[in-house]
Amino acid sequence: xxxxxxxxxxxxxxxxxxxxxxxxxxxxxxxxxxxxxxxxxxxxxxxxxxxxxxxxxxxxxxxxxxxxxxxxxxxxxxxxxxxxxxxxxxxxxxxxxxxxxxxxxxxxxxxxxxxxxxxxxxxxx
Numbered sequence: 001x002x003x004x005x006x007x008x009x010x011x012x013x014x015x016x017x018x019x020x021x022x023x024x025x026x027x028x029x030x031x032x033x034x035x036x037x038x039x040x041x042x043x044x045x046x047x048x049x050x051x052x053x054x055x056x057x058x059x060x061x062x063x064x065x066x067x068x069x070x071x072x073x074x075x076x077x078x079x080x081x082x083x084x085x086x087x088x089x090x091x092x093x094x095x096x097x098x099x100x101x102x103x104x105x106x107x108x109x110x111x112x113x114x115x116x117x118x119x120x121x122x123x124x125x
Contacts, residue, residue, distance in 0.1 A: 027062035030070035085117035
């Protein structure tokens with residue numbers, strides 16, 4: 001699959017989806033005015049990746065701030081990860097949160113309760 005690399009802006013995170021090197025990372029602010037427009041190509045890429053993914057994939061989220069619309073888009077990503085996991089692939093999420101941001105920690109804890117693949121809640125350094 002073709003690698004996806006998007007540079008961060010103040011409102012949007014940097015994104016690297018590289019199946020060949022098994023690197024999947026979203027980091028920065030997720031405050032786009034139109035999250036659907038920003039994230040839809042990523043959801044389509046992930047959907048394609050799900051049909052022939054690596055045996056083990058770790059998706060890393062290092063989100064500093066997010067709006068509620070971004071939260072919904074992340075949830076859509078998690079649904080794809082869940083499908084991959086239920087197909088027998090080893091999928092996990094490393095969710096890094098700012099140590100002083102209880103809302104971001106709670107978002108990760110909610111993911112742990114909602115999905116069956118491992119979600120690791122890790123404070124940013």
